[in-house]
Amino acid sequence: MALTFSTGMTVDDTAQAITNFGGFALTGAIDRAPSVITSHGAMGANCIGLASDWILTSSVVIMYDYFTSHASTALNLSTVGNEVIAIWFHVADPGLCDTLVNGGVYIIASSSTDTGATVPTAYRRWYVSGKDVFRATAKAQWYLAMIDTRKAASVADVGAFSLTTVHRFGIGQKNAITESVGGPPPENLFVGGVQHGRPIYQVIGDGAITATWNDILTHSLTTQQNGLIENHGGAYKLSCGIRFGSATQAATTTFSDATNPVFVFKRSTYYLAGEVDALNYSDYYLVDAQGAASFKTSVTLGSVVGTADARQGVKGSTFLTSDLTNVPFNADFTSANLTAANLYGTRWFGATRGIKFDSNLIGLVISDTFQNCGEVDCGTVGSGATLLNCTLIDPQGGTAQNNGLKLPSLHNIKNVSFITSGTPTTQHMLDLSTSGAYSVTMDNLQFFGTYSGTVLHGDLSSATLSTVTGNATNGANPNATLFSKTGNASSTIIINNTKTLKVTVKNSSGTVLQDAQVYMQKLPTDTDVGHPGNRFTAGAGNTRGNGTFVVTQAVPSDIPSTGMISVQNVALGQEQPYRYTSKSGSTFTFNAALTGTDSGTGNATTLNETNIGTKNIVEGDTIQNTTDNQWAIVLSVATNSLTTTPLSNGATWAAKAYSVHTLAFTYTSAVDTAYVPLLYGDTNASGILTGNYNYSVDKNVLVKVRKMSGGTNYLPYSSSQTITTNGLDLSVTLTTDTINAT
Amino acid sequence: MITQDFTIDFFNKKILYNPKGSGNSYTVNELYSYVQDRFDEPQNMRYDIPIEAESKTIYHLVNGWTIDEEGMKHLKGGTLVTN
Numbered sequence: 001m002a003l004t005f006s007t008g009m010t011v012d013d014t015a016q017a018i019t020n021f022g023g024f025a026l027t028g029a030i031d032r033a034p035s036v037i038t039s040h041g042a043m044g045a046n047c048i049g050l051a052s053d054w055i056l057t058s059s060v061v062i063m064y065d066y067f068t069s070h071a072s073t074a075l076n077l078s079t080v081g082n083e084v085i086a087i088w089f090h091v092a093d094p095g096l097c098d099t100l101v102n103g104g105v106y107i108i109a110s111s112s113t114d115t116g117a118t119v120p121t122a123y124r125r126w127y128v129s130g131k132d133v134f135r136a137t138a139k140a141q142w143y144l145a146m147i148d149t150r151k152a153a154s155v156a157d158v159g160a161f162s163l164t165t166v167h168r169f170g171i172g173q174k175n176a177i178t179e180s181v182g183g184p185p186p187e188n189l190f191v192g193g194v195q196h197g198r199p200i201y202q203v204i205g206d207g208a209i210t211a212t213w214n215d216i217l218t219h220s221l222t223t224q225q226n227g228l229i230e231n232h233g234g235a236y237k238l239s240c241g242i243r244f245g246s247a248t249q250a251a252t253t254t255f256s257d258a259t260n261p262v263f264v265f266k267r268s269t270y271y272l273a274g275e276v277d278a279l280n281y282s283d284y285y286l287v288d289a290q291g292a293a294s295f296k297t298s299v300t301l302g303s304v305v306g307t308a309d310a311r312q313g314v315k316g317s318t319f320l321t322s323d324l325t326n327v328p329f330n331a332d333f334t335s336a337n338l339t340a341a342n343l344y345g346t347r348w349f350g351a352t353r354g355i356k357f358d359s360n361l362i363g364l365v366i367s368d369t370f371q372n373c374g375e376v377d378c379g380t381v382g383s384g385a386t387l388l389n390c391t392l393i394d395p396q397g398g399t400a401q402n403n404g405l406k407l408p409s410l411h412n413i414k415n416v417s418f419i420t421s422g423t424p425t426t427q428h429m430l431d432l433s434t435s436g437a438y439s440v441t442m443d444n445l446q447f448f449g450t451y452s453g454t455v456l457h458g459d460l461s462s463a464t465l466s467t468v469t470g471n472a473t474n475g476a477n478p479n480a481t482l483f484s485k486t487g488n489a490s491s492t493i494i495i496n497n498t499k500t501l502k503v504t505v506k507n508s509s510g511t512v513l514q515d516a517q518v519y520m521q522k523l524p525t526d527t528d529v530g531h532p533g534n535r536f537t538a539g540a541g542n543t544r545g546n547g548t549f550v551v552t553q554a555v556p557s558d559i560p561s562t563g564m565i566s567v568q569n570v571a572l573g574q575e576q577p578y579r580y581t582s583k584s585g586s587t588f589t590f591n592a593a594l595t596g597t598d599s600g601t602g603n604a605t606t607l608n609e610t611n612i613g614t615k616n617i618v619e620g621d622t623i624q625n626t627t628d629n630q631w632a633i634v635l636s637v638a639t640n641s642l643t644t645t646p647l648s649n650g651a652t653w654a655a656k657a658y659s660v661h662t663l664a665f666t667y668t669s670a671v672d673t674a675y676v677p678l679l680y681g682d683t684n685a686s687g688i689l690t691g692n693y694n695y696s697v698d699k700n701v702l703v704k705v706r707k708m709s710g711g712t713n714y715l716p717y718s719s720s721q722t723i724t725t726n727g728l729d730l731s732v733t734l735t736t737d738t739i740n741a742t
Numbered sequence: 743m744i745t746q747d748f749t750i751d752f753f754n755k756k757i758l759y760n761p762k763g764s765g766n767s768y769t770v771n772e773l774y775s776y777v778q779d780r781f782d783e784p785q786n787m788r789y790d791i792p793i794e795a796e797s798k799t800i801y802h803l804v805n806g807w808t809i810d811e812e813g814m815k816h817l818k819g820g821t822l823v824t825n
Contacts, residue, residue, distance in 0.1 A: 517782045517783075517784060517787055519784075519787035519788060521788060532788050566785065568753075573751065573752075573753040573754070574753075575785065576785075577784070577785050619784055620783075620784035620785055633783070633784075633785050635783065645783075646745075675788075677787075677788065680787065681784070704787055704788075706781060706782035706787065707782060708778035708779060708782040709778065709779040709782055713775075713778065716778075716781070716782075716791050737778070737795075739774065739775075739795040739797075739798050740774065740775045740778050740795075741772065741775040
């Protein structure tokens with residue numbers, strides 16, 4: 001048993017004998033019939049050589065006679081799988097050739113019935129080279145000319161050529177100058193072998209041997225010398241796709257390699273009103289795996305170090321395009337007949353037609369880099385392939401949106417870095433394609449670079465109305481404002497990215513301080529709305545007694561989901577704080593309203609009621625005298641009483657009804673204003689106050705800590721800080737104020 | 743009481759003497775201490791502190807705060823340096 005290989009190409013002739021070859025001149029003359037040239041072969045020891053006569057502009061041709069060599073059966077190049085012709089050729093003196101535009105070297109195919117030295121009467125030509133475009137080759141002196149015969153001819157056909165009944169095909173060379181040496185002219189045009197088909201290199205297992213890259217390289221470079229893989233100093237140029245296993249294999253295929261090779265998909269060109277691509281790359285430039293139902297395929301590129309989520313891939317392979325604009329390729333590991341698709345430490349550049357996996361059972365992608373690739377789709381079986389510790393850079397191709405990574409509602413994707421350079425100018429790192437209302441985890445999905453305009457964190461691509469809640473964790477930094485909705489403009493996305501804000505307060509002796517007032521707000525210069533430097537404006541309908549407050553602006557996503565909104569009655573020059581328990585759209589909803597009545601013993605700053613301390617009332621709440629429409633702010637709470645700021649208008653709480661968590665005024669729409677601090681309150685017995693922050697970008701904030709009454713007094717503290725992906729953990733040391741006499 | 747004789751206009755950053763108050767005068771330290779007390783109330787945390795103490799007798803109005811003429815007249819026992 002042994003590995004078997006298929007290239008997708010039929011080697012029609014290795015040019016070791018003259019049997020199936022003939023030569024002639026389309027213009028000028030040949031000096032003599034083509035012959036076998038020994039010790040100068042491409043696919044073996046020999047080749048076929050042809051000399052032109054000493055005539056300027058001779059155009060000489062070596063053709064392989066497919067019809068004769070196949071028992072009078074014509075070749076149908078239109079049949080799917082037959083389309084590409086590949087010919088090893090060598091021009092000894094390229095300087096003799098004409099230029100590309102003038103057909104210096106051309107692939108020719110004929111459908112007329114002539115043979116041997118007879119010039120065909122129906123043929124087509126594709127100009128593939130010329131003295132101005134001769135390229136370096138990895139195989140000394142030889143170059144593999146390729147044309148996908150679906151490509152238009154470089155020049156008008158001669159006669160009624162038909163791709164479906166090809167009799168001969170070969171290579172031609174047109175001279176532009178006359179050779180000036182004496183004696184018979186030497187052979188100048190050589191053919192080293194002819195092939196046709198669709199170039200996909202396939203390694204098929206025998207159920208026992210583990211295949212490696214070396215096996216494929218040896219087959220191409222040494223065994224068959226087919227030119228589909230070229231060794232350029234350790235990097236390999238591919239004129240073909242790579243396929244692991246076969247859908248019809250009769251034994252399992254196992255491929256495993258951790259030698260870290262580099263493969264470059266080669267560009268082949270020809271002339272068609274300019275130098276254009278000679279191949280339909282999308283039909284064969286790929287990396288994929290196939291298996292049979294009873295004999296499956298396992299692919300492992302690279303190896304893994306570390307454990308669990310700290311696993312990293314190393315020594316995988318590298319697949320590059322040689323031309324990001326013109327040479328696309330794709331990868332596909334979605335076959336149901338795979339037992340593993342382990343791609344560790346593999347680098348993909350220019351796979352603009354996308355990369356697909358399908359199952360969590362077989363897809364394990366660790367530490368791969370996808371640069372300028374089309375969409376990476378991990379599939380859905382078992383929530384899709386695992387994608388761990390990978391990097392996506394500048395997604396490009398595959399979709400109009402240049403999507404980077406499909407992120408379905410259920411997935412096995414985490415620890416992915418998304419990096420943009422700004423080019424291409426349209427990028428959508430995440431493709432949220434699931435429809436309907438759902439939540440999706442964004443576990444350590446981090447975005448780097450500048451995102452704005454059409455360079456975005458993602459897109460909601462489902463045409464069905466979708467409401468997506470992205471739950472960011474472990475340092476993820478998606479921003480809801482950086483998602484487009486190309487599928488349905490009415491779709492919405494909310495990003496929950498909770499970070500902890502923590503302030504610890506101590507004195508200069510290191511003793512924690514309880515009941516220190518902590519306050520955090522955005523900087524006054526911040527352009528976000530809803531902070532003291534850029535306040536909300538009151539909407540309509542904010543009527544006294546309401547349990548909500550409505551603003552006119554959309555509420556930024558980083559405004560706390562619960563907290564305190566402070567409303568300014570501009571006409572009075574006063575403000576009233578209200579605690580809210582939820583926010584939706586532009587509406588803040590307060591705690592459940594509380595009502596009661598002073599026992600009759602209250603005064604301007606004291607409200608007495610049995611067990612009022614058990615109610616949901618805290619320091620800082622606005623409290624309204626609903627009997628007389630006056631208000632105050634709670635300063636402290638005891639079991640049976642409240643201390644407040646002086647009741648407005650110098651009134652008394654005695655026997656008055658009160659309400660908490662309701663508006664104390666009817667606020668004037670578009671005049672009165674409001675803001676929400678990011679954190680506020682007293683430190684606990686451990687000297688700590690914590691809160692949550694919905695992170696999207698690093699945010700500079702102002703932090704104030706004060707404890708200037710009620711025991712030892714301290715000097716006020718204020719500083720600028722930054723909330724990062726780690727939140728904010730600030731330790732504050734207060735200095736005793738020896739002058740404050742309160 | 744100083745709490746009734748001096749009022750604080752947070753919006754306009756002004757410390758004002760209440761013309762309907764007791765008419766009493768207070769030391770600058772008493773004013774400083776009263777103001778500090780008011781500014782650690784939760785609803786006032788967003789406002790900048792008006793007064794800083796250089797010593798027990800010398801104080802400075804800071805952060806753009808001002809005090810009205812009547813207020814200055816009703817201070818004693820120290821110096822309040824205004825802007």
